[in-house]
Amino acid sequence: MKRKLAKYVILTFPLFLLNWVLLYGEDFSLKKNVKSILVLHSYHQGMQWTDSITKGIQQVIKSQPEEIDVFFEYLDSKRYLDVNHAGQGQIFNQKYKDRNPFDVIISVDDDALNFLAQNRNSLFANTPIVFCGVNQPLIEKVLRDTLITGVQEIPDIKETFSLIRKLHPNANKIHIVNDIYSETAKTNRKVTDSLKNQYPKEIAYLDTLSSEELKEKVSMIPEDDVILLLTFNQDRNKNFISYKDERRIVLSNASAPVYAVWDFFLGKGVVGGKIIKGKEQGILAAKMSLRVLEGIQPSKIPIVSHSQSSFIFDYRQLKKFGIANTALPTGSIVLEKPNSGYEFNERELFWVIFIFALLLTLVIILIQLVNKNKEAREALLIKQDYLEITLGQNILISKIVTFLNSTNDLSEVVNDVLNTITGSGHADKAFVFSLREENKIDKAIGLRYSENGEIVTDKEKEYWNFNIHRQLRLIFNKKNVVSSNLHEFSHNEQKFFQANGIKSIMLLPIEVRSKVNGVVGFAFASEHNWTPAEMRIFSTLTRVMANAWERNFQMNQYLSIEKQHGVALRLMERTSRLASIGVITGGISHEINQPLNAIKINTSLLLRQLKGEKNPLLKKLKSIDKGINRIDQIILQMRDYWVKPGLVEEDQVWVDLNKALQRSCSLVERNLKKENVRLHTQLAGTHLLIEGNKIQVEQIIINLLMNAIQAVKRTDKKDKIILVKTFKQYKSALLIIEDNGPGIPKEIGEYLFDPFFTTKEKEEGTGLGLAIVKAFVVRMKGHIRYENINGGGVRFVVDFNALEDEKVSITPNF
Template sequence: MPKKFKVFFYFLFITFLLTINVYATSFKKNILILTSYHRGYEWNDIIEQGFLSILKNYGEYINIKIEYMDALNNNDGIYYDKLLTLYKDKYKNSKFDMVICSDNWAYDFFQKHREELFPSTPLIFTGLNNFESYKSQDKLIENSTGVLESIDIKGNIDLILTMHPNTKNIIIIDDTTITGTGLSTDLNKLIYGNYSNVHFQEIKNMTLEDTIKKINSTDKNSVVLFTSTSIKTNDGSTLYPVEIIHNLKNKTSIPIYGIWDILLGNGIIGGKISSGFDQGVYAGKIAEKIINGEQIKNIPIMNDIGSNYMFDYNELVRFKINKSQLPKNSIIINQPSSMYSITKKQWTILLCSLFSFFTLIIIFLIINIQKLIKTKKKLKESELNLHNNFNFLRTLLDTITTPIFCKDINGKYTDCNYAFEEYIGLSKDEIINKTVYDLKQGNLAEIYHKADLELIKTKGHQNYETQIIGTNGEKQDVIFNKSSILSNYEAIGIVGVIIDITELKKNEHKLNRLLKFKEVMIEVNQSIIGLTNINELFDLILSKSIALMKGAKYGSVLLLKEDINLVIASSIGYDDEKTKDFILPLESSFHYLKTKGKITSTIIIDDVFNLYSSKYVVLGKNDWKIVSCISTPIIINNKLFGMINIDSDEKDIFNEDDIDIMNYMKYQIENTISTHNLYNEIMYLSKYDKLTNIYNRRSFEEIFDKVLSEALRHNNSFLLVIFDLNGLKLVNDTYGHLQGDEFIKSFVNKLKSSISETDILARYGGDEFIGVFSNTQLDSLSEKFEELNKYFIDNPIILEGNKVTYNYSYGIATFLSDAVSYSQLIKIADERMYIYKENLKRKLK
């Protein structure tokens, strides 16, 4: 290299390019926004802002019309009829590509009059409440999708009790709108059986003045939760949420929480907040998809866009609430700025500014170095000056923490800064006059060299992402920014900067995994609703867990039987024949051995083989063996119910992220099993008598209707019998009702053992029982009952050490010959039972 290039040039370049490519359709898209409220209603406006923020870039390609229904102030049939007439006339010559309905009133109006106004027009809805009610009443609008509004009342109540542990009274301010009615219903369900130490007061249809008076008269340990859409004043004026909160803040002294983001900064402390802006953004994204040609039927309904814990710093200070009391990841507005509270966006701007500043400095330095080289021969007297300047630049570049290097046209390194030496793990002497092939970069060296040759050829700039082998021998993700060094328009070398993005890529991977986990959570929640078989849930949980965990290949759900053995209820990757009759003692399970019997939480086991002293049992297909696993217990009613195991044939596969996934799946299984068991118990009690385990009266009458229909159809006969257990009152009075229950069970058990499986027996009420007997004759059945009565008389029951003799009376009615209706058969059998009872009394005397 010529002497004039003894001073090496340095150049640092980074380009941020944001490209927004708006797909221009061949014609304008006409969009109608139909909102439930009036212009200026804060919630309505914030949803519009979110929606328009997405579509603003489409400019001339869309035409948006907005109609305000003003349903809060006008909500009757006459007004809606006038609206219908107005819209018919106004839009009779208009055709819309989609309609956006904001909140329930607009949705209901569109659902009722869609075919009259906008037939078959796609509908996007936002802020829709009580979705299940629409679904159950078959009021879902075809060719529609959108975002449902989910308000977390429980989350807000739990937050209030956490922030104010001495709370004795929670005042809920709501209204009678569709949203208010739904929230009131959810509240009543929520507080039933919960929050026994807190009194809930619901204020509804009360004027602002009376509401303030009511609040000021309550206990000082009270908190307000505001959910209303509007409130009247004594003079008949209507106030809306923000104005209401201003009044409550100024005229009451107790903490106020809310559920909508429009209230934050206006007087509420905060809450678990639902964002109208986010709902509008999601609706805008749906509209964007439709504009770009996607079918609305392929766009799913967003069940819940979530809510965030948000607080107003000024109100926290006002009520002396420390930020340490707030939930994790809470958002605080109006917080005084500090170096520690700079937002991510502000940091980005600051770093970009610094980066640009250093770029300009380096460019300036390179230009000056070039000038110094050109004038060196002519200005030998300034050599000392040049030397000092060079040392300054050298020090400055070595101070920069970003790796910088220079190469000549042959690919040999001519200079680098200290950061480059540290990053590569070699000294400058080991780098200078060496090529990339000498820097232990393996197969990656050929990629770098080809890129350098192309850069010298084009005399331009390069910016690309690749990998470098770091000092630890592992590949690091980096971005190369390189530029040609030109002299008289000829390339004489290149200067490059390395930006390490390894951590950024890791965070990006983690974020993508979290997003995928969120999608799986939504899918699992939706799938659980339709499950009828608990094993289907096991299969679903296993498949989703394995799909989310890198390296996970196999899994099983083990259920505990008789508190000692585990059996496989569901598995993936196991040999079905081997698992069918497999029984594993609890004390031999991975989890038990690893924790020494303390099975309480999710654990990772990377030393499976070290847990076994005896022969290892191979259950996998193709004889694969478990090397590592992650295991979590299923706890139902504070008792071990089973385990979920996700397995791998590789070591050190699982990490803390996988524990979060397992804990979520564990929660879903525990919750569903508890619900499933409760449902089975309720269903059983709806059909059977709890004491005797035979049919109750309602179930019997349902079954009897089927028996009667069948008998009428085929002209068959059957016998209806009414039984009356004699002496029950005496037993209850003498020995108590618990012994009376034993008395009844003894009778029923003996009676059940004396009849056939096809006969039907039920408890009719108290000490009366009823049965239907087919395939038998009157005489033989009467004979059987007489023998049974004799048995009871001859074999007294022992109650509290005393022998108690008992018997029963019965009456038989024959279908067809006696009567053909249920009521007549009952009447005849009942009369004959009382005749029998009187005869039995005389006989026993």
């Protein structure tokens, strides 16, 4: 017995260890320190030059043994020449502020390097930069920077010009296609202008033209002339022209030979030239980046400033224009050149292929004649089976479409759909489950499972996700999983499916808006060879369900927008009411001030008359005078708070946080006494100046204090305490308000600052207090957060911008 147990442990332990590594090994790999590279492109994805550099970078990175994360960003400056990219810096700041800095940045083309030269300190401080594709002279700031190196893009326009003059000595003109708008075009123009000074009669420019005018001009160039194709990305009407369109416009209308200096122009009719390749630029930049990742300082890696171009030609165009290979420069590369052996034996090879094809045809005809009757009978039987299957499939699809079109809520009919499939015999089992929980429909579907026409309710989605996670990775990559006998699955997956009565299965992804939102499965209890007809019908059913899924998603989006519209209307109504309070407060304070002033004057007269006398009324008069001053102060603060809306929109000024806190505490003093709440304050120094708006700062403090009062009010604690602290921390001034109330439940934390969200009774709050607080704090470029306190209570922390040097002569807004 012990030997059997030991044998069982020895056999099963390796399988358990392998399964554990497969399931959890990926989690441990995530703990490695993975290097990261940001590739910042000047132009847009899909542009041939940009994509070829990307391929070069990826080729080098993918060949490395260690994992390297690569992120791509695009400035799109080729299509939008006049756009200021300052806003892009704000987007990058929001996008990458919470992640670790990149280990190196690969800057592609001039605009990206210029952008980083201006914004690196604020976005990616101290991050090394490797540039490529830069064809403008490097600015002094880049040359002096010890964290920048790279590869210059030096197109050999002069070499190509000399080559054209050599290969076409009888050409009257060399027509240069190059606009005058982009920075690359301007750099090209400087080179060609120097050539024009040497050969003024040989060069003609095609530059400030519309695309239609360019077509016309190119079509009028004589066959004996030559065209040099450079960059024409924007025509006279400011329309963007891609390199692909530029090549098409020129080559489809030109009768003269066309030369170029960039590899993306090759093919489709370009003769050749001294060609620079984008992929090579990417490879060089990626290799330099790897050296930086190894710890080598960029200043120790020399900038590559020599040409990386090669003479490359198209054999078909050389032949078309009668250019001999012997006239080409030594070491030239000739593309599309036919095999010399094939050229030599072309006639013999033709006859061999012809005779072989003839003999093969005769053999096929003989086989067809022998099996003609048999094939005819089989074809009729197949056709009959096909028609029967097609009829059944059409009926099934019609039923399912009827279900799906009968409602806008897919979750209501998905059970009927699955039962129809399994009840019709097209599959023993059918199931669908969502792979995401991004919206209402994903959560509503969960896992639905049907067997023999009935819904099975004891299946758990998480259990399925866990046991077939390897197959789900294929589904997420939009791949179908089809197995007739489960042999393609792992041992554990086979056991899982067999435990659920499945021996053959088909899993298909449900795509909604280019994302895989779910998976639908069809299965049999026995081994089953899936036919092409079954693949077609189940693929069609999956697409129909995906359409219904997307329709449901769009409906939920519409309802969400309607809900947001209603919230906005209620917010407008509440705002209007709050504005009315300001008007009413102004009137009330004016009416109160008139009798109050009379009382104040008479009290002052009585105090002066009784001064020095031992009258028992003197003490009471002083108490009355003190109360009158208190009322006057409260009215003044209320007028500042409600009746001066102009202050809310004024420019930011320096406000004394401690003074604002003291005024705010006096406004809520009555509420504190009413609820028997003790208020403790710990203020930093005498003055704590912050950048903000006095009225808004006081409203922030009042709203937070009132929330704290209402929170401690709901507790049974004998001592109800609110603690308010202010202190300076580096460039920030912190306001902390904490209470010993019940705290904030975790489940409502994410909604805490949303407008109209409240847990109070209707008469206690509107749900606007914290939303207004956050809006004011953000307007002052500050931050607010909250945290629950151990033992009960909550702490709100507001971070304001503080005056760095309090000795600076600035008059605070007290």
